[in-house]
Amino acid sequence: MTPKSLLRHPKATSTVQDLIGACFQTVMDDPMTAERRDEIERLVLCSGKFYYDIIGSPLREEARDTAVARIEQLHPFPTELLAQVVESYPNLKEVVWSQEEPRNMGALSYIGPRLRAVIPRKIPLRHVARPERASPAEGRASDHLSEQNRLVEESLGGSSRSSD
Numbered sequence: 001m002t003p004k005s006l007l008r009h010p011k012a013t014s015t016v017q018d019l020i021g022a023c024f025q026t027v028m029d030d031p032m033t034a035e036r037r038d039e040i041e042r043l044v045l046c047s048g049k050f051y052y053d054i055i056g057s058p059l060r061e062e063a064r065d066t067a068v069a070r071i072e073q074l075h076p077f078p079t080e081l082l083a084q085v086v087e088s089y090p091n092l093k094e095v096v097w098s099q100e101e102p103r104n105m106g107a108l109s110y111i112g113p114r115l116r117a118v119i120p121r122k123i124p125l126r127h128v129a130r131p132e133r134a135s136p137a138e139g140r141a142s143d144h145l146s147e148q149n150r151l152v153e154e155s156l157g158g159s160s161r162s163s164d
Helices: 016-021 050-055 079-087 108-118 141-155
Strands: 042-046 066-071 094-102 125-130
Touching: 042 050, 042 079, 050 066, 050 094, 050 141, 079 108, 094 108, 094 141, 108 125, 125 141
Parallel strands: 042 066, 042 094, 094 125
Antiparallel strands: none
16 A cells, blocks of 8 residues: 555654554644744645655755645545644645646545635645646656656745646
8 A cells, every 4th residue: 555665765664653552644744844833835735655755855955934744544535634734834825735646637636626625715725746648657767757856846846836
């Protein structure tokens, strides 16, 4: 139930205490922003493996105004838990749903309306995804890597963004 790349990823780990004393977390806030919630202006929401691509990027350190949170259970949608995360950032100017799949695949079509119901209307809600296509594959590994880097850059505040 996980991509093979996460089996050895140094940040995709749990302690024994996490496994015996905790429970499954449907929404996981950014642990790096606990002390600076007032500085956060962009909240990136994602799920699964793409989270590790975003936080592992060298651009992550430069994006001081950006928090990256995970929605790890899409259905039933964790409305209340996500609302708590959003409300904990008082100066949000943008929320971004990021996925590595094409726009017509992955969670975007399901999660978009549910996010809009949680995110206050005054805060723009955007998405970052590959363009719509018939296949999720890029074709060549170099093209996949290039597109993956673009998605991470846009998620963290790159100049060109997609919008809902």
